[in-house]
Amino acid sequence: MRVTRTFRTMSSLLLLAALAVPALSGVPTEQVKETTEKILEVVKDPALKGDDKAGERKRLIRVAADERFDWQEMARRSLGRHWRSLTDEEKEDFVALFSELIGHSYLAKIQGYTGEGVRYEDEKVDDKYGVVETTIVTSKGVDIPVLYRLKNKGAEGGALWLVYDVSIEGVSLVNNYRTQFKAILSKSSHDELVEKLKAKLPKDEECKTDDESSASADSQ
Amino acid sequence: MKILSALSLISITWIVCFATAALGEESETELVSSGSTLEEDPMDYEEEIEEDAISDPIESVNRVLFGFNDKLYFWVLKPVAVGYGKVLPEPARRGVRNFFSNVATPVRLVNCALQGNLKGAGIEVSRFAVNTTAGVAGFSDPAQKHHGWKKRREDFGQTLGRYGLGEAFYINWPILGPSNPRDTVGLVGDFFLDPVNYVFAHMPTRLGVKVYDKVNGTSLSIGAYEDLKEASIDPYVAVRDAYHQHRQYLVEDID
Numbered sequence: 001m002r003v004t005r006t007f008r009t010m011s012s013l014l015l016l017a018a019l020a021v022p023a024l025s026g027v028p029t030e031q032v033k034e035t036t037e038k039i040l041e042v043v044k045d046p047a048l049k050g051d052d053k054a055g056e057r058k059r060l061i062r063v064a065a066d067e068r069f070d071w072q073e074m075a076r077r078s079l080g081r082h083w084r085s086l087t088d089e090e091k092e093d094f095v096a097l098f099s100e101l102i103g104h105s106y107l108a109k110i111q112g113y114t115g116e117g118v119r120y121e122d123e124k125v126d127d128k129y130g131v132v133e134t135t136i137v138t139s140k141g142v143d144i145p146v147l148y149r150l151k152n153k154g155a156e157g158g159a160l161w162l163v164y165d166v167s168i169e170g171v172s173l174v175n176n177y178r179t180q181f182k183a184i185l186s187k188s189s190h191d192e193l194v195e196k197l198k199a200k201l202p203k204d205e206e207c208k209t210d211d212e213s214s215a216s217a218d219s220q
Numbered sequence: 221m222k223i224l225s226a227l228s229l230i231s232i233t234w235i236v237c238f239a240t241a242a243l244g245e246e247s248e249t250e251l252v253s254s255g256s257t258l259e260e261d262p263m264d265y266e267e268e269i270e271e272d273a274i275s276d277p278i279e280s281v282n283r284v285l286f287g288f289n290d291k292l293y294f295w296v297l298k299p300v301a302v303g304y305g306k307v308l309p310e311p312a313r314r315g316v317r318n319f320f321s322n323v324a325t326p327v328r329l330v331n332c333a334l335q336g337n338l339k340g341a342g343i344e345v346s347r348f349a350v351n352t353t354a355g356v357a358g359f360s361d362p363a364q365k366h367h368g369w370k371k372r373r374e375d376f377g378q379t380l381g382r383y384g385l386g387e388a389f390y391i392n393w394p395i396l397g398p399s400n401p402r403d404t405v406g407l408v409g410d411f412f413l414d415p416v417n418y419v420f421a422h423m424p425t426r427l428g429v430k431v432y433d434k435v436n437g438t439s440l441s442i443g444a445y446e447d448l449k450e451a452s453i454d455p456y457v458a459v460r461d462a463y464h465q466h467r468q469y470l471v472e473d474i475d
Binding site: 101105106109140141167169170171175177180181182183196 | 272273310314361370440447450451452453454457458460461462465466468469470473
């Protein structure tokens, strides 16, 4: 396993150096790794430990995640058919809200990670779409399989692999939220869904939605 | 006695088969990965995923039971598990979990074999041999640490899934939690395979042992349920969907 991974890392580096054409195998994994390592660095950095640094850590993790996660794509897929019925402003607001929710619920939890790191198991690429399979090694001796679905949004010949779904132990984040949102939208309106999402976010967080008149101006 | 149990198990399976065909709309649980691994145009994706959710005809009942389980967790199971966790250090509790897991080897072994996964069955045998001896009655897991033999996650519900039985619809049992007709039959089947149920034939003792196992297991994952609740807009639906996706994943996952 380790031999394969080293070989793949080496070969993808060589390919990158040669300014290769589309479908560079290994590039999705490399880009996921880049982001994961950035985030883990923040988590493990001794200079960023402590409660007083919590805001800074959260910010840095969010910056790293923003480089790799395609929030728009995730938010759109989580709404399914309903997305098409929204106005542009509603779409924008929803994407911001959704990314805040994920950031708050998941990225914040990463800070508790004390394990041994991530293993990059496998990668599949088909034209613009890719899948990277990883295993998160926890300190409790449990291995958690995490799978990233990515789409190459780079310009012609370039490679910018962005995540549009994460599956943990086979449970897709986007699908899980989609089922929840669908259930809520079958009984209530889009605005009510938005209200429920907002209720989930802590009040002191920087709100990116435009219609939150109270928070956004002061939180800078 | 055993033959009667086996016969009743088979007849239950058949009854469930017909019941599920009648009751539930079949959810699209194909044996091969439903939905491609690599996504096509989002338009196709939307149509395809619309069919993938599990049907929930008894949702109102399930929600009540979900609420019951929620209270049971916060009022009983969690306080007991937290208290227990303060008394026994984590490595010891992990040892206990390993012990119970080792004892339940026949469940995984038999189900691997039933699915034609002889390699997995063989690994389970090897794991049992190594962990029971070098692992001191199963408290430790040298089979994984030193040999890299990972535990296979297999149960009778998955075996039935492999043979084509769909989940049919969602059931949220009190205490036992999320399930469906197929996996419930699976639990019954595995009951006959788990040595704990033979060693502790006396019901109260067996119940005590099972409760201890549950408390110990919970003490090692305090916070997981809370995190899920916090991350979800509708925890009931989140759990239902996560269970469905996870079971699908386990059925398809063969090693």
